[in-house]
Amino acid sequence: MANYNESEFLICLASKLMEDGTTAFVGTGIPMLAGALAKRMHAPNLVPIFEFGGTGASLEKLPLGVGDSRTFHKAVAASGICDIMETACRGFVEYGFLGGAQIDCYGNLNTTVIGKYWPPKVRLPGSGGANDVASFCWKTIVIMRKHDARAFVPKVDFITTPGYLTGPGAREKAGLPPGTGPYRVVTNLALMDFEPVTKRMRLIATHPGVKPEDVVKATGFELLVADQVGTNPEPTEKELKLLREEIDKDRYYI
Amino acid sequence: MDVIESGIGELFQPPDPDGFREWVHTRKNTKMVDKVMSEQDAVAKFVADGDYLGTELYGTVRAPMSLVRETIRQGRKHLRVAGQGVHEIDLLLAADLVDTLDITYIAWEVYGISSCLRRAVESGRVKTTDWSNGGITWRFKAAAMGVPFLPVRSMLGTDTLKYSAAKVVNDPFTGKPVCLVPALALDVGLIHVHKADKFGNCRVEGISGFVHEMSRASKKLIVSTEEIVSTEEIRKYPEQTVIPYYLVDAVVEAKYASHPGEMCYRYWRDGEHLQAFLKDSADPAKTKAYLDKWVYGVKNHAEYVDLVGMDRLRQLESEIGAR
Numbered sequence: 001m002a003n004y005n006e007s008e009f010l011i012c013l014a015s016k017l018m019e020d021g022t023t024a025f026v027g028t029g030i031p032m033l034a035g036a037l038a039k040r041m042h043a044p045n046l047v048p049i050f051e052f053g054g055t056g057a058s059l060e061k062l063p064l065g066v067g068d069s070r071t072f073h074k075a076v077a078a079s080g081i082c083d084i085m086e087t088a089c090r091g092f093v094e095y096g097f098l099g100g101a102q103i104d105c106y107g108n109l110n111t112t113v114i115g116k117y118w119p120p121k122v123r124l125p126g127s128g129g130a131n132d133v134a135s136f137c138w139k140t141i142v143i144m145r146k147h148d149a150r151a152f153v154p155k156v157d158f159i160t161t162p163g164y165l166t167g168p169g170a171r172e173k174a175g176l177p178p179g180t181g182p183y184r185v186v187t188n189l190a191l192m193d194f195e196p197v198t199k200r201m202r203l204i205a206t207h208p209g210v211k212p213e214d215v216v217k218a219t220g221f222e223l224l225v226a227d228q229v230g231t232n233p234e235p236t237e238k239e240l241k242l243l244r245e246e247i248d249k250d251r252y253y254i
Numbered sequence: 255m256d257v258i259e260s261g262i263g264e265l266f267q268p269p270d271p272d273g274f275r276e277w278v279h280t281r282k283n284t285k286m287v288d289k290v291m292s293e294q295d296a297v298a299k300f301v302a303d304g305d306y307l308g309t310e311l312y313g314t315v316r317a318p319m320s321l322v323r324e325t326i327r328q329g330r331k332h333l334r335v336a337g338q339g340v341h342e343i344d345l346l347l348a349a350d351l352v353d354t355l356d357i358t359y360i361a362w363e364v365y366g367i368s369s370c371l372r373r374a375v376e377s378g379r380v381k382t383t384d385w386s387n388g389g390i391t392w393r394f395k396a397a398a399m400g401v402p403f404l405p406v407r408s409m410l411g412t413d414t415l416k417y418s419a420a421k422v423v424n425d426p427f428t429g430k431p432v433c434l435v436p437a438l439a440l441d442v443g444l445i446h447v448h449k450a451d452k453f454g455n456c457r458v459e460g461i462s463g464f465v466h467e468m469s470r471a472s473k474k475l476i477v478s479t480e481e482i483v484s485t486e487e488i489r490k491y492p493e494q495t496v497i498p499y500y501l502v503d504a505v506v507e508a509k510y511a512s513h514p515g516e517m518c519y520r521y522w523r524d525g526e527h528l529q530a531f532l533k534d535s536a537d538p539a540k541t542k543a544y545l546d547k548w549v550y551g552v553k554n555h556a557e558y559v560d561l562v563g564m565d566r567l568r569q570l571e572s573e574i575g576a577r
Contacts, residue, residue: 028363051387052311053461061575064525065340065363067315069518069574072461080462082395085388089407108412112384117417119378123371128338128359132388132408159413174411175422175431252364 004235006188007145007254008243009207011037012235014097014143014186021045024095025088025133029253030143031097032063036247037239049093051129053079062247066129085129088136091177096137098130102156103144105200105221106170107163107182109134110156117158130161135176139183147187149220164199190215191232195224205230255423258431263383265419266334266354267306269402269437277473282500286453289505290482293324293555296504300474301325305441306334308394308472311463313340313515314363314523318444320511320555321478325444326351327549336438338387341515341528344370345549347380348541354381356438358390362532369535384417385409389435391464396437398470403434443472446511447497448520450479454502455488455495460518462496469497478508480520508555510567522573524566 004012007030014034018024020043026035035048036059047056050063054071055078057063063070072078087093100109101124111130115121134140140163144151163182165171172178181199185192191205202224203215212229235243248254291299301307307325309318322342326349337343337357344360346352347370360371374380385393388408396404405425409415410433415422418435425432445465447456456477458465469475477497482505488495510517514524514531534540552558559567 052315052463064365064523065314067311067461067463068523069315069460069516072518073577078461080466081387081391081464082467085391085408112414112417117413118382119376121376123375123382125361125367125371126357126359126384127386127414129387131386131412131414135408135410158417159411161414162411165411171411173431175407175433176410177407 002235002237002240004240005254008235008240010143010145010186010188011243011254012239013191013232014141015041016233017141017184017186018043018046018095022094023047023049023092024097025049025051025093025137027098027130027133028066029099030145033243033247033253034097035059036062037242040242041239049084051084052081053084055079064252085132088132093137094139096133096140097143098133098140098161099143100161102151102153103142103185104153104156104163106165106167107140107142107185107194107201108156108159108165109142109161109163110158112158112160114157127160134161134163136180138180140181141183142185144185144187147189147215147218149218152219152221154221164194168197168199189218200224202226203229205232207232208234255426257421257423259415259422261415261418261420263417263419264354264381265436266356266383267438269396270439271400271402271437274397274439274473275400281473284500286499288452289454289502290452291504291506293320293478293506293508296476296506297321297324297328297330300476300503301330301442303330304332305330308336308440308443308468309339309342310443310445310465310468312338313342313344314528315515316446316458316463316517317342317512317515318446318478319513319515320508320558321444321476321506322346323549323558326545336390336440338390341531344368344535345545347371347374348535349545352380356385356390357382358385358387365529365532370541373538383419384414386414389418389420390438391467393435393438394464394467394471396435397439398467401437403436405432406435407432409433438471440468440472442474442476443468444476445469445497446478448480448517449483450477450505451483451485451488452505453485453499454497454505455485455499456497456502457494458496465496469501472501474503475501476504476506477502478506478511480509480511480517482507510559511555513562513567516574519577520574521567521570524570
């Protein structure tokens with residue numbers, strides 16, 4: 001068995017969710033590493049889309065921001081934010097990869113404030129493009145680095161970015177495009193989906209050595225558990241080598 | 255078209271399409287005149303206390319850092335700012351020149367979150383109204399179109415909408431709820447470009463960010479440029495002009511002006527400088543020391559370039575790599 005840390009596991013698992021030949025909105029951080037890994041492994045034809053205009057970059061070098069020159073290095077197009085957001089609004093972008101400080105059972109995300117709105121206890125960055133991405137992409141995949149009751153809360157302090165809002169039908173009622181919403185949540189412990197009828201978060205697979213009850217206990221709301229809980233694949237030697245020696249050799253994340 | 259929800263955020267710059275038309279008609283010059291000037295003159299002439307200010311692209315990428323540093327040196331205060339930013343907004347906040355922020359994202363991406371933003375907002379010094387990146391750019395686009403608002407499908411159902419100044423209506427065509435974002439015309443826009451002629455015809459390389467929208471949504475527009483090129487060169491490839499001269503009030507020649515951020519195809523970001531600032535910015539005294547050294551301690555951009563040093567800048571030029 002390979003030796004790896006939690007971040008490496010998270011990146012490798014997120015990478016496996018990136019499908020070859022599809023379009024994916026890539027946010028700052030882990031999604032960039034996962035995209036870079038996916039393109040070197042199973043998804044050479046993945047089209048990464050960055051909000052300030054980069055479409056189809058090679059990801060040979062790890063972008064450090066959603067507008068830096070690596071987001072359009074050897075890309076097929078370098079346009080601007082309106083073009084990208086409007087392309088997503090037309091329904092062209094399949095996956096959106098996002099992170100957050102807090103998440104609830106419907107996949108609503110908070111990256112704006114802890115505490116009341118103003119003046120807040122902690123002012124976080126704000127939506128950035130996340131609200132747009134989760135409004136427009138067909139399937140949103142959320143990456144949370146630490147699965148605990150501080151991050152997985154019954155009610156987020158601020159809904160920055162829409163999940164299923166208050167439950168089934170709420171997105172459509174609010175005017176968001178039908179058929180969109182959170183699809184998977186990847187954490188340092190497990191992989192979750194959303195139960196189709198209730199739209200509530202549901203455990204579908206744990207990392208090796210993690211028991212379903214550990215994940216349930218680490219979640220601050222009632223986590224549904226699938227009938228069959230699988231085990232997530234461990235990172236391979238090849239994936240780890242790529243991550244350590246090429247993709248994140250400056251160790252921003254791993 | 256009944257309003258079914260109204261954001262409770264303050265509208266720091268209400269839409270005024272007729273006022274904007276009047277400004278464009280009476281204050282913008284259709285004549286090709288030489289607008290090249292120093293950053294001191296440009297900021298003295300075109301940035302006023304209380305102005306609503308915007309910058310493009312953002313703090314580590316083709317950002318108008320030399321113009322931001324000059325605005326701080328001249329102590330322009332009570333600014334209202336459109337905040338989709340990193341280092342540039344941090345510096346304005348650190349210098350305590352900002353009263354209100356239309357905020358979409360202020361942080362340091364891969365490096366972490368912003369201590370300057372936290373201190374400014376958590377203390378109650380700076381008031382905020384939140385938007386999404388798409389939302390605020392479509393606000394610029396609405397102003398650029400000369401209309402009071404645009405219907406968009408962002409922010410719906412969320413607190414981002416609740417604490418914005420957007421409104422939700424039932425769209426009269428489909429009957430479904432849609433979000434209306436109010437036009438945002440800036441009093442002054444600061445944009446850094448790769449090439450401009452002396453009249454202000456500008457080219458940008460790489461992604462265009464929101465340069466089209468913001469340049470057309472600015473009452474006053476100061477452009478800084480890595481290099482000044484001839485108008486013959488501009489006229490040879492007119493399709494490459496992203497900002498035509500009549501939008502521009504001042505042209506400032508400023509090589510390396512995006513430092514410590516990057517300028518695509520020219521120089522890579524100065525990661526050490528950025529991370530050192532971010533570390534220091536956790537401590538108000540060290541933040542002030544940074545401003546004293548890198549902003550107040552130099553007279554102009556030329557002195558800033560000397561302070562960074564050509565060895566370092568050449569290094570960053572080599573790090574940007576091949577296309």
